[in-house]
Amino acid sequence: MKKKDEYRIVEKELTRFLQANGLRKTPERYAILKEIYCHHGHFNVEALYDSMIRKKYRVSKATVYNTIEILIACGLVRRHHFDESQAYYEKSYFDSQHDHLLLDEGEVIEFCDPRIELIKKELEKTNGVEIYRHSLLFYGRKKNNHS
Amino acid sequence: MKKKDEYRIVEKELTRFLQANGLRKTPERYAILKEIYCHHGHFNVEALYDSMIRKKYRVSKATVYNTIEILIACGLVRRHHFDESQAYYEKSYFDSQHDHLLLDEGEVIEFCDPRIELIKKELEKTNGVEIYRHSLLFYGRKKNNHS
């Protein structure tokens, strides 16, 4: 699907969410959504903010933080905590849930393993709980082939 | 095993590590190790620091942070990032690796599932990498039985 078509869909989704929750449809919110869906991969607030400023779109970081919270609430963005200090985000509407393998070299490999779902189901049954989210991270490095 | 016997063992382990790496055997380092191994469960730096101050042991937070880094390096302590903002720690010498299920109610349930190891092995083979660590967190809440 083209970026433009994707945006048309998520834009509608945001409108629906804002209306349903009595929130205002401000231009900043749509601009931030557009910026996020124009790119791919993971980003942090700094990068998103810089990218918009570079395009001469005047936003404040406070608004970026605030808007991302809304986008997470309506399922258009996912948040990750790869390293300890800062949050990373990615658009989530057209991708299915996946986990990450982080390499020391900087590369991020996404994967999806059905066994996670099995572990989750078992934990739910064993502990009488309802699990609504999980985070699985593997940390590794490229293998030295001649060793 | 008694707390005292446990401490005697990890104390030796720390001494070995400090000597092997040309680091000094300062009283603060042993005091912090002792404080950690006197308790069980997860703790953050604030709690550890407060606990030592309450016992009239004079330490600085800088030293606590510095020492924990050493204890992690020699395998006596593990670090977790349960929530976004702050790190939690736990003693690790006598426990095997395990993962966590965090409940909204505040409870932390530890579990261990062999399938994680299988996923890890598969990822290593598929991507030609060596995985040295992982973090798996499930987030849930107690189930409402009459629903």
Place this chain on the structure above:
DNA sequence: TTCATTGCAAAGCGTTTGCAGTCAC
């Protein structure tokens, strides 16, 4: 008109750093 939202700057909070003084070796 009204009040949710914005931008800005200041505050918060866990963690790290700089540095003079201390103490393990």
Place this chain on the structure above:
DNA sequence: GTGACTGCAAACGCTTTGCAATGAA
């Protein structure tokens, strides 16, 4: 005696908050 380590306070980096001005409804 020497330099690794300590305590203290200031700096840091990301995020949140307070507040006056703005603009969506």
